[in-house]
Amino acid sequence: MVAPIDAEAIPTPQLAAGWLETAAWWLRSDAGRVRLAGVDIRADRQGLASVYRAPEAGQLLAVMDPVRTQAGTVADNVEAAAAALERFAQEAAPLAAKLQDLQFQAQDFRRRLRSVEHWDHHAELVQENNGYLWAVDQVVAAYEAAERECANAIESLIGGAAFHAGGNPQTDSRAYGVESIPDESTTPWGAPATTRKSCVSASVAAVAVLNPVGDWDAKLDVMKGEFSAVAGMAEGLVALTPAFGLNQFERTWTGIATLEGFDGPFRQVRAEWAMAKSTVDWDEWATDPARASGKTGVNVVSL
Secondary structure, eight states, X not given: OOOOOOGGGSOOOOOOHHHHHHHHHHHHHHHHHHHHHHHHHHHHHHHHTTTOOOTTHHHHHHHXXXXXXXXXXXXXXHHHHHHHHHHHHHHHHHHHHHHHHHHHHHHHHHHHHTTOSSGGGOHHHHHHHHHHHHHHHHHHHHHHHHHHHHHHHHHGGGTOOOOBSSSOTTTOTTBOSOSOOOTTOOBTTBOOOOOOOOHHHHHHHHHGGGSSSSOHHHHHHHHHHHHHHHXXXXXXXXXXXXXXXXXXXXXXXXXXXXXXXXXXXXXXXXXXXXXXXXXXXXXXXXXXXXXXXXXXXHHHHHO
C-alpha cells in the first residue's frame, strides 16, 4: 500500500518578502548616490582645468573623464539587482504561502485518515491525496523557477554562469531544481496512489459484466475467468474418454469414484473439499475477485 502524502516533507520556504523589498529599496538608493558621485567628481575635475597648470594636467583630467561613465554603469547594475530582488519577492511570496497552506491541508488530511481503515480503497480519498501531491509538485517547480530567474539576473551582471533546471547538483554546480515534476514521480512528500478494490467491491463490479454500460476492466476480468473455467471444463470432459491416453482416463474415473464415495469415506471428504475449493476458485478470490467470480459462475452452472 502506498503511504499518503507526507505533510512534514512538503517544503515551506521561510521567505521574508518584506525584507527583500526593503533591501531592494536600499540598493536602489545606493545606486543613485553612486551615479551622483560620478557626476560630481567629473564636474569638480573639469573646474580645475581653468586654474590648474602643470605638465601632467591634461593626463590627470583625462583619467577622471571615465569616472562618470563607470559610476553610471555600477549604478545601473545595482538597480538591476534591486529589481531582480523585487520581482522575486513578488513572485515567490504567494508561492511560499501556497506551500504553507498545502502543508496545513495535508496535515488535516492525515488526521482524517487515522479513523479510516484501508484508505486507498476509497476513490475519493485517493483522489484527494493525489490532488495534494500534484499541487505541491506544481508550486515547488514554480518556486524553483523564480529562484533561478532571480539568481541568473544577478549573475549576469557580474559575468557569472547561469543556473539551469535538471542535472545532478552533486556533479553540476549550476544545476538547480526541475522544469516540472512528472505526474507519476516519487517525491520526498509522496507518490501517487491508485484505488485498490476490496474483495466485495470487485465482486459487485464483476456481477455488472452483463450490463452493457459499466466497468470494462472488471468485465474483462470476469470474461477471462469464464474462459478459463470453460477451457478447464472442456479438458475435463475430454479426460472422461481414452482419447488422451489410458493413464489420464484411469485417473479421471478414479477421481469420480472417490467423489461418489466408492473409495473410502476419508478420501471422499478430502475430494469433496477439493472440489468445493475448485468450484468457487478459492485461491483466486484473494488475488483477483473479478476473475474468480467469472470462473465460479461457469463452474456452478456446469455442475
